[in-house]
Amino acid sequence: MKEVIIATKNPGKAKEFEKIFASRGVAVRTLLDFPELPEVEETGTTFEENAVLKAETISKALNKMVIGDDSGLIVDALGGKPGIYSARYAGEPKNDQKNIEKVLSELKGVEEESRTARFYCALAVAIPGQETYTVSGTCEGRILEEPRGSNGFGYDPIFYVPEKGVSMAELSSNEKNQISHRANALKKLDSELDSILERAERS
Ligand SMILES: O=c1[nH]c(=O)c2ncn([C@@H]3O[C@H](COP(=O)(O)OP(=O)(O)OP(=O)(O)O)[C@@H](O)[C@H]3O)c2[nH]1
Numbered sequence: 001m002k003e004v005i006i007a008t009k010n011p012g013k014a015k016e017f018e019k020i021f022a023s024r025g026v027a028v029r030t031l032l033d034f035p036e037l038p039e040v041e042e043t044g045t046t047f048e049e050n051a052v053l054k055a056e057t058i059s060k061a062l063n064k065m066v067i068g069d070d071s072g073l074i075v076d077a078l079g080g081k082p083g084i085y086s087a088r089y090a091g092e093p094k095n096d097q098k099n100i101e102k103v104l105s106e107l108k109g110v111e112e113e114s115r116t117a118r119f120y121c122a123l124a125v126a127i128p129g130q131e132t133y134t135v136s137g138t139c140e141g142r143i144l145e146e147p148r149g150s151n152g153f154g155y156d157p158i159f160y161v162p163e164k165g166v167s168m169a170e171l172s173s174n175e176k177n178q179i180s181h182r183a184n185a186l187k188k189l190d191s192e193l194d195s196i197l198e199r200a201e202r203s
Protein backbone atom coordinates (compact mmCIF):
# COMPACT_ATOMS: atom_id res chain seq x y z
CA MET A 1 0.00 0.00 0.00
CA LYS A 2 1.20 3.49 -0.78
CA GLU A 3 1.98 5.63 2.23
CA VAL A 4 2.36 9.28 3.17
CA ILE A 5 3.92 10.75 6.29
CA ILE A 6 2.20 13.74 7.87
CA ALA A 7 4.30 15.87 10.25
CA THR A 8 1.67 16.25 12.95
CA LYS A 9 1.22 15.17 16.54
CA ASN A 10 -2.41 16.27 16.62
CA PRO A 11 -4.62 13.15 16.84
CA GLY A 12 -7.62 15.05 15.40
CA LYS A 13 -5.70 16.02 12.27
CA ALA A 14 -4.22 12.50 12.06
CA LYS A 15 -7.68 10.91 11.98
CA GLU A 16 -8.86 13.27 9.25
CA PHE A 17 -5.81 12.61 7.07
CA GLU A 18 -6.20 8.85 7.61
CA LYS A 19 -9.81 8.93 6.42
CA ILE A 20 -9.22 11.22 3.47
CA PHE A 21 -6.19 9.27 2.22
CA ALA A 22 -7.82 5.88 2.91
CA SER A 23 -10.45 6.74 0.29
CA ARG A 24 -7.55 7.08 -2.16
CA GLY A 25 -5.98 3.80 -1.06
CA VAL A 26 -3.10 5.50 0.74
CA ALA A 27 -1.96 4.71 4.29
CA VAL A 28 -0.99 7.56 6.62
CA ARG A 29 1.74 7.70 9.22
CA THR A 30 2.17 10.64 11.58
CA LEU A 31 4.65 11.78 14.22
CA LEU A 32 2.61 9.74 16.69
CA ASP A 33 4.29 6.74 14.96
CA PHE A 34 7.78 8.29 15.24
CA PRO A 35 8.15 9.45 18.86
CA GLU A 36 11.93 9.70 18.50
CA LEU A 37 11.82 12.54 15.97
CA PRO A 38 12.77 16.12 16.93
CA GLU A 39 10.18 18.68 18.08
CA VAL A 40 9.45 21.16 15.33
CA GLU A 41 9.54 24.75 16.56
CA GLU A 42 6.74 26.77 15.00
CA THR A 43 8.70 29.99 14.65
CA GLY A 44 7.13 31.17 11.39
CA THR A 45 4.90 34.21 11.07
CA THR A 46 2.42 32.62 8.65
CA PHE A 47 0.61 29.28 8.37
CA GLU A 48 2.64 28.57 5.24
CA GLU A 49 6.00 29.19 6.94
CA ASN A 50 5.08 26.88 9.81
CA ALA A 51 3.80 24.16 7.48
CA VAL A 52 7.11 24.31 5.58
CA LEU A 53 9.11 24.14 8.86
CA LYS A 54 7.20 21.00 9.91
CA ALA A 55 7.46 19.29 6.51
CA GLU A 56 11.13 20.09 5.89
CA THR A 57 12.36 19.29 9.41
CA ILE A 58 10.77 15.84 9.37
CA SER A 59 11.58 15.18 5.70
CA LYS A 60 15.27 15.85 6.44
CA ALA A 61 15.20 13.64 9.54
CA LEU A 62 13.62 10.69 7.67
CA ASN A 63 14.94 11.40 4.17
CA LYS A 64 11.43 10.83 2.85
CA MET A 65 8.58 12.85 1.45
CA VAL A 66 6.60 14.52 4.25
CA ILE A 67 3.49 16.72 4.33
CA GLY A 68 3.21 19.43 7.01
CA ASP A 69 -0.11 20.95 8.11
CA ASP A 70 -0.34 24.28 9.90
CA SER A 71 -3.86 25.43 10.48
CA GLY A 72 -6.07 27.53 12.69
CA LEU A 73 -9.08 29.73 13.25
CA ILE A 74 -9.26 33.33 12.00
CA VAL A 75 -11.92 35.47 13.72
CA ASP A 76 -12.64 38.78 11.98
CA ALA A 77 -13.88 40.62 15.10
CA LEU A 78 -10.62 39.66 16.86
CA GLY A 79 -8.43 41.09 14.10
CA GLY A 80 -7.62 37.60 12.78
CA LYS A 81 -6.82 35.95 16.12
CA PRO A 82 -6.19 33.26 17.27
CA GLY A 83 -4.62 32.65 13.82
CA ILE A 84 -1.28 30.88 13.89
CA TYR A 85 -1.55 30.75 17.70
CA SER A 86 -4.78 28.71 17.61
CA ALA A 87 -3.39 25.57 19.26
CA ARG A 88 -2.14 27.33 22.38
CA TYR A 89 -4.36 30.43 22.43
CA ALA A 90 -5.20 30.05 26.15
CA GLY A 91 -1.58 29.09 27.01
CA GLU A 92 0.51 25.92 27.47
CA PRO A 93 -0.19 23.05 27.61
CA LYS A 94 -2.67 23.23 24.77
CA ASN A 95 -6.28 22.81 25.83
CA ASP A 96 -9.17 22.91 23.35
CA GLN A 97 -11.77 23.65 26.04
CA LYS A 98 -9.86 26.65 27.42
CA ASN A 99 -9.20 27.94 23.89
CA ILE A 100 -12.94 27.83 23.17
CA GLU A 101 -13.75 29.64 26.41
CA LYS A 102 -11.22 32.36 25.61
CA VAL A 103 -12.64 33.01 22.14
CA LEU A 104 -16.22 33.03 23.46
CA SER A 105 -15.37 35.47 26.24
CA GLU A 106 -13.55 37.80 23.83
CA LEU A 107 -16.62 37.76 21.57
CA LYS A 108 -19.11 38.48 24.34
CA GLY A 109 -21.61 41.09 23.15
CA VAL A 110 -20.53 40.83 19.50
CA GLU A 111 -23.61 40.40 17.30
CA GLU A 112 -24.21 37.44 15.05
CA GLU A 113 -23.44 39.21 11.77
CA SER A 114 -20.07 40.37 13.10
CA ARG A 115 -19.00 36.91 14.33
CA THR A 116 -17.67 35.83 10.92
CA ALA A 117 -14.64 33.52 10.92
CA ARG A 118 -12.80 31.00 8.82
CA PHE A 119 -10.60 28.00 9.30
CA TYR A 120 -7.37 28.09 7.32
CA CYS A 121 -5.09 25.19 6.47
CA ALA A 122 -1.67 25.42 4.81
CA LEU A 123 -0.09 22.18 3.62
CA ALA A 124 3.56 21.92 2.65
CA VAL A 125 4.95 19.02 0.62
CA ALA A 126 8.67 18.43 1.23
CA ILE A 127 10.45 15.92 -0.99
CA PRO A 128 14.20 15.27 -0.52
CA GLY A 129 16.22 17.13 -3.15
CA GLN A 130 13.24 19.07 -4.48
CA GLU A 131 11.73 22.44 -3.77
CA THR A 132 8.99 22.41 -1.12
CA TYR A 133 5.64 23.69 -2.24
CA THR A 134 2.51 24.74 -0.43
CA VAL A 135 -1.25 24.80 -0.99
CA SER A 136 -3.98 26.20 1.22
CA GLY A 137 -7.68 25.84 1.85
CA THR A 138 -10.31 27.70 3.86
CA CYS A 139 -13.75 27.05 5.29
CA GLU A 140 -16.06 30.02 6.01
CA GLY A 141 -18.36 30.21 9.01
CA ARG A 142 -19.40 32.06 12.15
CA ILE A 143 -18.61 31.73 15.85
CA LEU A 144 -21.57 30.47 17.91
CA GLU A 145 -22.44 31.80 21.37
CA GLU A 146 -22.14 28.32 22.89
CA PRO A 147 -20.51 25.02 21.91
CA ARG A 148 -22.64 22.52 19.96
CA GLY A 149 -21.77 18.93 19.09
CA SER A 150 -18.94 16.61 20.04
CA ASN A 151 -17.30 15.42 16.82
CA GLY A 152 -14.07 16.80 15.40
CA PHE A 153 -11.54 18.64 17.57
CA GLY A 154 -10.29 22.09 18.51
CA TYR A 155 -12.78 24.88 17.88
CA ASP A 156 -15.24 22.72 15.90
CA PRO A 157 -18.05 22.97 18.54
CA ILE A 158 -18.20 26.79 18.26
CA PHE A 159 -17.77 26.98 14.47
CA TYR A 160 -21.11 27.27 12.68
CA VAL A 161 -21.15 26.17 9.04
CA PRO A 162 -23.93 28.16 7.31
CA GLU A 163 -24.13 25.88 4.26
CA LYS A 164 -24.91 22.92 6.55
CA GLY A 165 -26.93 24.73 9.24
CA VAL A 166 -24.98 23.04 12.06
CA SER A 167 -21.68 23.40 13.90
CA MET A 168 -18.57 21.69 12.56
CA ALA A 169 -18.73 19.35 15.58
CA GLU A 170 -22.27 18.30 14.63
CA LEU A 171 -21.10 17.07 11.23
CA SER A 172 -20.01 13.46 10.82
CA SER A 173 -16.33 12.99 10.03
CA ASN A 174 -17.24 12.19 6.44
CA GLU A 175 -19.24 15.41 6.13
CA LYS A 176 -16.47 17.49 7.69
CA ASN A 177 -13.94 15.89 5.37
CA GLN A 178 -15.87 17.11 2.33
CA ILE A 179 -16.02 20.78 3.27
CA SER A 180 -13.19 21.48 5.73
CA HIS A 181 -10.21 23.80 5.17
CA ARG A 182 -8.00 20.68 5.33
CA ALA A 183 -10.07 18.86 2.71
CA ASN A 184 -10.11 21.97 0.50
CA ALA A 185 -6.32 22.27 0.70
CA LEU A 186 -5.90 18.56 -0.07
CA LYS A 187 -8.19 18.86 -3.11
CA LYS A 188 -5.59 21.19 -4.61
CA LEU A 189 -3.03 18.40 -4.33
CA ASP A 190 -5.35 15.87 -5.96
CA SER A 191 -4.25 16.37 -9.54
CA GLU A 192 -0.63 15.92 -8.44
CA LEU A 193 -1.20 13.25 -5.83
CA ASP A 194 -0.21 10.31 -8.01
CA SER A 195 3.03 11.91 -9.09
CA ILE A 196 3.74 13.01 -5.50
CA LEU A 197 3.23 9.45 -4.26
CA GLU A 198 5.47 8.04 -6.96
CA ARG A 199 8.20 10.47 -6.03
CA ALA A 200 7.63 9.61 -2.38
CA GLU A 201 8.14 5.92 -3.10
CA ARG A 202 11.41 6.68 -4.84
CA SER A 203 12.62 9.10 -2.12
O1 LIG B 1 -11.87 23.18 15.39
C1 LIG B 1 -10.91 22.98 14.69
N1 LIG B 1 -11.03 22.20 13.59
C2 LIG B 1 -10.06 22.00 12.70
O2 LIG B 1 -10.22 21.28 11.71
C3 LIG B 1 -8.82 22.63 13.01
N2 LIG B 1 -7.65 22.68 12.38
C4 LIG B 1 -6.85 23.42 13.15
N3 LIG B 1 -7.49 23.85 14.25
C5 LIG B 1 -6.99 24.65 15.37
O3 LIG B 1 -5.73 25.13 15.04
C6 LIG B 1 -4.72 24.43 15.79
C7 LIG B 1 -3.66 23.98 14.84
O4 LIG B 1 -2.38 24.35 15.27
P1 LIG B 1 -1.17 23.62 14.59
O5 LIG B 1 -1.36 23.64 13.10
O6 LIG B 1 0.09 24.11 15.12
O7 LIG B 1 -1.40 22.10 15.04
P2 LIG B 1 -1.12 21.39 16.43
O8 LIG B 1 -0.15 22.17 17.24
O9 LIG B 1 -2.43 21.09 17.06
O10 LIG B 1 -0.46 20.02 15.94
P3 LIG B 1 0.86 19.88 14.98
O11 LIG B 1 0.34 19.54 13.62
O12 LIG B 1 1.57 21.19 14.99
O13 LIG B 1 1.65 18.77 15.56
C8 LIG B 1 -5.41 23.22 16.39
O14 LIG B 1 -4.79 22.76 17.57
C9 LIG B 1 -6.80 23.76 16.59
O15 LIG B 1 -6.84 24.54 17.75
C10 LIG B 1 -8.71 23.38 14.18
N4 LIG B 1 -9.74 23.54 15.02
Ligand SMILES: [Mg+2]
Binding pocket: 042, 087
Ligand atom coordinates in the same frame (compact mmCIF):
# COMPACT_ATOMS: atom_id res chain seq x y z
MG1 LIG C 1 1.49 22.93 16.33
